[in-house]
Amino acid sequence: MKNIFMIALACAVTVCLYAEMASVDGSNIVGFSTVDDNGNDTSILAVPYVSCLNNDGDIMLADLISTNGLAGHSTDPTQADQLIVLIDDNGLKYYYYYLDLEDGWTGIETAMKQPDGSEVVVTPTAAASLPVSRGEGFWLKRVETSSNPLYVQGEVSASNPSTSIVDGLNLVGYGSGEAMGLNSVDWTGADGGNGLLQNSDKIIVVEADGSLSYYYYFTNPGTGWEAYPAGSSWVKDDYTQADINIPAGQGFWYLRRDGGSFNFQPDN
Amino acid sequence: MKNTLCFAFIFVFFAAVSAKAVVIHWAVSSMPSGTTSAQLVYVSDGTTPVYDTDQFSTGSSIDSVSGLAVTPLGISEQNTEDITRSSGSYYIVLFNDSDQYNVSSTSLAYDDSSAITSDETSPATGTFDPETFDGWIPVPEPGSAAILALGAGLLALRRKRRG
Numbered sequence: 001m002k003n004i005f006m007i008a009l010a011c012a013v014t015v016c017l018y019a020e021m022a023s024v025d026g027s028n029i030v031g032f033s034t035v036d037d038n039g040n041d042t043s044i045l046a047v048p049y050v051s052c053l054n055n056d057g058d059i060m061l062a063d064l065i066s067t068n069g070l071a072g073h074s075t076d077p078t079q080a081d082q083l084i085v086l087i088d089d090n091g092l093k094y095y096y097y098y099l100d101l102e103d104g105w106t107g108i109e110t111a112m113k114q115p116d117g118s119e120v121v122v123t124p125t126a127a128a129s130l131p132v133s134r135g136e137g138f139w140l141k142r143v144e145t146s147s148n149p150l151y152v153q154g155e156v157s158a159s160n161p162s163t164s165i166v167d168g169l170n171l172v173g174y175g176s177g178e179a180m181g182l183n184s185v186d187w188t189g190a191d192g193g194n195g196l197l198q199n200s201d202k203i204i205v206v207e208a209d210g211s212l213s214y215y216y217y218f219t220n221p222g223t224g225w226e227a228y229p230a231g232s233s234w235v236k237d238d239y240t241q242a243d244i245n246i247p248a249g250q251g252f253w254y255l256r257r258d259g260g261s262f263n264f265q266p267d268n
Numbered sequence: 269m270k271n272t273l274c275f276a277f278i279f280v281f282f283a284a285v286s287a288k289a290v291v292i293h294w295a296v297s298s299m300p301s302g303t304t305s306a307q308l309v310y311v312s313d314g315t316t317p318v319y320d321t322d323q324f325s326t327g328s329s330i331d332s333v334s335g336l337a338v339t340p341l342g343i344s345e346q347n348t349e350d351i352t353r354s355s356g357s358y359y360i361v362l363f364n365d366s367d368q369y370n371v372s373s374t375s376l377a378y379d380d381s382s383a384i385t386s387d388e389t390s391p392a393t394g395t396f397d398p399e400t401f402d403g404w405i406p407v408p409e410p411g412s413a414a415i416l417a418l419g420a421g422l423l424a425l426r427r428k429r430r431g
Contacts, residue, residue, distance in 0.1 A: 084389065094389070139389060169393055194341060195339060195341060196345070197344040198344065202345075204391045212386070212388060212391060214347050216344075224340040225340060227336060228336065237344060237345060237347055238336060238337055239336045239344070253391055255391075
């Protein structure tokens with residue numbers, strides 16, 4: 001009889017507590033993506049996520065790249081996977097990091113040759129303190145022993161991905177879980193110049209074998225150009241349409257040549 | 269020790285990159301009228317290329333473009349792969365339908381990293397786009413060259429008999 005009373009009491013307390021508990025209601029979605037990248041390879045990666053619970057803020061490099069299961073680690077930087085982050089578009093200045101088993105992504109001191117012949121030592125900011133923005137890209141250089149896929153993690157943003165493309169070279173990452181057909185997304189703001197490809201915006205893609213492919217934004221000037229593709233689109237240097245899909249999680253170079261800038265927001 | 273390893277890594281990284289073939293980015297914005305095709309020509313000693321009958325007697329052709337790449341405004345930007353050179357220069361040579369050729373007044377040095385690169389971490393931001401050309405020169409015809417050679421031979425033979 002006593003046991004029955006206790007069980008009834010426990011049930012009543014549980015029901016009361018359940019009734020009092022407010023459900024957690026929010027829109028935060030944790031993202032976790034696989035980047036299938038073979039060993040002994042160099043490629044551009046995208047930054048697809050934002051910092052968790054930080055109102056679409058920048059994510060720290062160490063938080064973005066999961067080190068779990070990565071075999072390409074070593075105390076010797078030359079024998080480990082590398083992250084190469086562009087921190088200055090104008091001077092093409094990079095921070096180098098290597099994967100250490102104990103410390104995770106660890107900065108590598110590098111020497112930059114100056115015009116006067118002197119050298120300046122560049123010491124990277126710690127990966128845990130280096131913010132990387134969604135829409136930016138960075139390099140992954142994998143050693144031959146790296147056979148496991150790499151994972152990127154963070155919070156899926158509720159807003160459409162966008163990034164500012166300024167005059168000169170931009171390292172761009174399209175943060176999406178799907179491949180991007182170059183002529184299938186919104187390129188409002190891209191510049192096609194006067195029809196000559198050397199005056200128009202240019203995209204440079206690093207292929208799997210390390211070679212570079214080039215694509216140009218072409219806007220047909222009209223009269224006299226009837227034999228060329230109509231409207232605006234990305235073309236190769238022989239003016240045939242670009243038929244490339246940039247894989248999810250992969251980035252590319254964007255060379256802006258008209259002196260202005262625009263906000264690249266492919267999902268508009 | 270750590271610094272040594274770092275420098276070694278940088279050296280290995282850039283050595284691997286520089287071992288690849290280079291890509292030359294070239295174009296013609298100021299195109300002489302009548303141009304129907306263009307060639308990128310490499311000259312090892314940097315002197316002006318010379319076209320003789322049906323090939324270059326000075327210089328070697330690296331790439332040739334025609335068709336849609338020759339637009340109503342000029343030659344659109346081309347990306348031509350070449351082996352890594354240790355000297356010399358690149359010229360652009362234009363051709364027209366009147367059997368004439370026209371050499372660019374300026375050249376691109378073999379090591380000009382603004383328009384020549386294969387470094388994937390810092391791709392080229394410039395283009396070799398010469399503003400002026402030296403003027404149209406007739407391409408020697410095979411028949412004319414043969415007649416000239418025959419005439420010179422007969423003249424030499426006649427002088428020998430007289431002597």
